[in-house]
Amino acid sequence: MASWTLPQPMERALELAVQSAAAGEVPVGAVITRGGEILAEAHNAPRETRDPTAHAEVLAIRLAAEALGEERLTDCELWVTLEPCAMCAGAIVHARIGKLYYAASDPKGGAVEHGARVFDQPQCLHRPEVYSGMGEARAAELLRAFFSDRR
Amino acid sequence: MASWTLPQPMERALELAVQSAAAGEVPVGAVITRGGEILAEAHNAPRETRDPTAHAEVLAIRLAAEALGEERLTDCELWVTLEPCAMCAGAIVHARIGKLYYAASDPKGGAVEHGARVFDQPQCLHRPEVYSGMGEARAAELLRAFFSDRR
Numbered sequence: 001m002a003s004w005t006l007p008q009p010m011e012r013a014l015e016l017a018v019q020s021a022a023a024g025e026v027p028v029g030a031v032i033t034r035g036g037e038i039l040a041e042a043h044n045a046p047r048e049t050r051d052p053t054a055h056a057e058v059l060a061i062r063l064a065a066e067a068l069g070e071e072r073l074t075d076c077e078l079w080v081t082l083e084p085c086a087m088c089a090g091a092i093v094h095a096r097i098g099k100l101y102y103a104a105s106d107p108k109g110g111a112v113e114h115g116a117r118v119f120d121q122p123q124c125l126h127r128p129e130v131y132s133g134m135g136e137a138r139a140a141e142l143l144r145a146f147f148s149d150r151r
Numbered sequence: 152m153a154s155w156t157l158p159q160p161m162e163r164a165l166e167l168a169v170q171s172a173a174a175g176e177v178p179v180g181a182v183i184t185r186g187g188e189i190l191a192e193a194h195n196a197p198r199e200t201r202d203p204t205a206h207a208e209v210l211a212i213r214l215a216a217e218a219l220g221e222e223r224l225t226d227c228e229l230w231v232t233l234e235p236c237a238m239c240a241g242a243i244v245h246a247r248i249g250k251l252y253y254a255a256s257d258p259k260g261g262a263v264e265h266g267a268r269v270f271d272q273p274q275c276l277h278r279p280e281v282y283s284g285m286g287e288a289r290a291a292e293l294l295r296a297f298f299s300d301r302r
Contacts, residue, residue, distance in 0.1 A: 002198050009212070032153070047222060050216055050220055050222050051222065052216055052222050052223065053204070053209055053213060062202050062204060071198060072203065085241055086240060086272075087196070087238050087245060089237060090238025090241060093237070094197070094203040094204065094206075094236075109276070111241070111269075115274045115275070116237060116262070116268065118262075123265065123266045141230075
């Protein structure tokens with residue numbers, strides 16, 4: 001079977017998802033890039049940090065804003081292994097992320113192509129370009145294995 | 152004209168909104184209570200902190216979770232002066248906030264009774280009880296005055 005090469009930031013996000021599972025967190029990883037360079041990266045950490053807002057995307061957005069000293073990440077790309085939830089999609093709007101790449105879609109918790117469809121609301125004040133699917137099989141398998149081990 | 156007494160946490164949230172405006176931030180304040188005691192409070196601070204996720208609700212949720220040493224705020228109430236946005240409504244879901252009280256509704260950015268309607272989605276995994284309207288005139292006037300001064 002052919003193995004497809006993913007863009008490096010998505011490869012890195014998948015590595016972070018593996019680290020997330022090893023830390024006992026739902027395996028989701030996120031990377032923020034600008035001009036081809038990684039500005040920030042994080043994996044899910046609500047248990048470790050006891051912070052319900054500590055999803056990979058929110059953590060990466062906070063780190064990237066800190067690194068740039070700016071509230072807005074207009075020229076940045078966010079790479080994440082799972083479709084963002086409503087909280088994370090909202091954070092992406094506030095941060096003015098330019099492009100969003102996500103691997104697996106999430107019919108249960110996702111809020112981009114499912115549920116709240118945050119970017120599709122008429123009031124939404126910033127819409128990133130959205131690209132999905134690259135690396136989805138690997139990202140979904142990490143999640144499947146994680147939840148299967150917990151049963 | 153009669154002046155109505157608000158529950159103390161909403162009075163406090165309005166005070167925090169006034170402080171927010173004085174700090175140059177959009178005037179929104181939030182308080183989290185449990186068993187009648189204030190656990191955490193915050194005002195909007197994305198400019199000051201250079202953190203696009205630093206809405207009053209998210210900051211208060213983080214502080215309350217830290218104070219309790221728990222990721223979930225099941226028995227807690229959140230009092231906020233403005234209808235939460237998608238990011239904040241999602242954070243309320245993840246934190247399992249029991250009751251949400253908000254003052255002014257927000258047709259532009261709100262995601263409870265407007266737009267993404269986060270709690271109304273069939274997939275939404277936790278729905279707080281929602282009470283709105285108390286203190287709405289004062290909360291809305293703070294916002295109106297803030298944006299009027301900036302024009």
